[in-house]
Amino acid sequence: MKRSCCGVSVGLFCFAGVTLYLGLAGSLSLGCRASQRDNVVLVVIDTLRADHLPVYGYDRDTSPFLTELADQAVVFEDCRTPIPLTDPAFASLLTGTYPMRHGVRDTGYALAGHLPTLAEKMAAQGYQTAGFFSRAGLVTATGLGRGFALADDQTIKQSEVGHHPWYTRAGAEMWQRRADEVTDLAIKWVEDHRSEPFFLLLHYFDPHAYYDPPKQFRGRFDPRTTPYDDEELSSWWGAVDSLGTEISRYDEEILTVDHHLGRFVESMRLAGLWDRTLLVVTADHGESLGEHGVMDHGEWLYREQVHVPLIIRVPEESNLQGVRIPNMVRLIDVAPTILDYLGVTDHGSGLGNSDGTSLMPLLRGGDFPGQVLLLETENCPEGENDLLTTIGVDCEPPGVLGKRRGVVEGRWKLILGPTPGGPTVQLFDQGTDPGEVQDVSNRHPDVVDRLLEILHSSSGPGTQGTVDRELIERLRSLGYAD
Secondary structure, three states: EEEEEEEEEEEEEEEEOOOEEEEEOOOHHHHHHHHHHOEEEEEEEEEOOHHHHHHOOOOOOOOOOHOOOOOOOOOEEEOOOOOOOOOHHHHHHHHOOHHHHHHHOOOOOOOOOOOOOOHHHHOOOOOOEEOOOOEEEOOOOOOOOOOOOOEOOOOOOOOOOOOEEEEEEEEEEEEOHHHHHHHHHHHHHHHHHHOEEEEEEEEEEOOOOOOOOOOOOOOOHHHHHHOHHHHHHHHHHHHHHHHHHHHHHHHHHHHHHHHHHHHHHHHHOOOOOOHHEEEEOOOOOOOOOHHHHHHEOOOOOOOHEEEEEEEEEEEOOHHHHEEEEEEEEEEHHHHHHHHHHOOOOOOOOOOOOOOOOOOOOHHOOOOOEEEEEEEEEEEOOOHHHHHHHHHOOOOOOOOEEEEEEEEEEEEEEEEEEEEEEEEEEEEEEOOOOOOOOOOOOOOOHHHHHHHHHHHOOOOOOOHHHHHOHHHHHHHHHHOHHH
């Protein structure tokens, strides 16, 4: 089937009701829209794993609005975050760089001052900028508010309507703002700033543990009918009913956010702004729900924690509706893509020497090289300090911070770090094992060696996470790398 837009012929293939992207004949006039000064809305849904959305194949209807949006947008089927922790993932999203460069390795770290942020670049282009964040301290403590004229992460205590506690750590209470309030604040801000182009970031924290959906959505999904089978649940978590409840509550939190995001977009339509607004929906990281015997996120680099949605809706581009792109892309590519769309370029990314790459060539139908993704996490499970020391990585303070590293290249994914059984290199063939359950490192020592070399060569500013030559040799001596 052929579609055309602005005189450009577009190749699409429809099969079983799904539109697959085959490429564009020629170059789209997307850059021409920069002169129209489109608004940009970036939506980040905290802790949202891609495979719990119907758009990514989930059986439950957790997100009717996002399903509708996908019909008007481009869905990137394989987007991954470099780190499954909120603060560093946000820093990577907004700077287009890996944590080893921007310096935010976990909660409590500060963003490197020399790196420009997406909001700073947008402000320099004359955009009004605002961000509504739903976790207390996310921007004020990290410096991620740079460039936002309004960076609102102020929340209040449980005694105030619309707020409730997230968790307590070392005596400090962390609070979240609910999706309804984030949306109300955003709608009001747009009403007051609609006369000039704006960049608006909306952060929804609701799917983060602890899963506590509001009454309006609680009970929508039966814990006894999760998309996982009972045997699978039992092997992961033991108590099938309790895990089924957790999964259902998590799904209801997603449904909550989906409802309010739909409400925000409807307000944009009513205000006459929708047809000149670029909308990007993604997540900072995913969530383990029993896979690999793990709940929550932050300590591991398996797919369920790093595979995130990426949906980009380009205004008034009919050829980019209902399109699906299978290429692996990265969260660090989002900011360069937005800036490239707007015609803001600097060393090819709009953000100086960023690690990310604009995805506009994919949208324009041009060549796009295969991506390499570097992964890391600072968290380590309690009690693994000795194992970390064994492979040359220190936990400071003990049992709180650690280091796992990973790399994805083509079909291969390597994870380096501690496990309860000792220090390991794990290698997964994602083509045959998308769930990453079968370690094939012993069968492919040449692949292990090559990927370890990539980790070794990935050093940069703030190299505490790099894999040095001595560590590689020590792993070889232990039999984990040949």
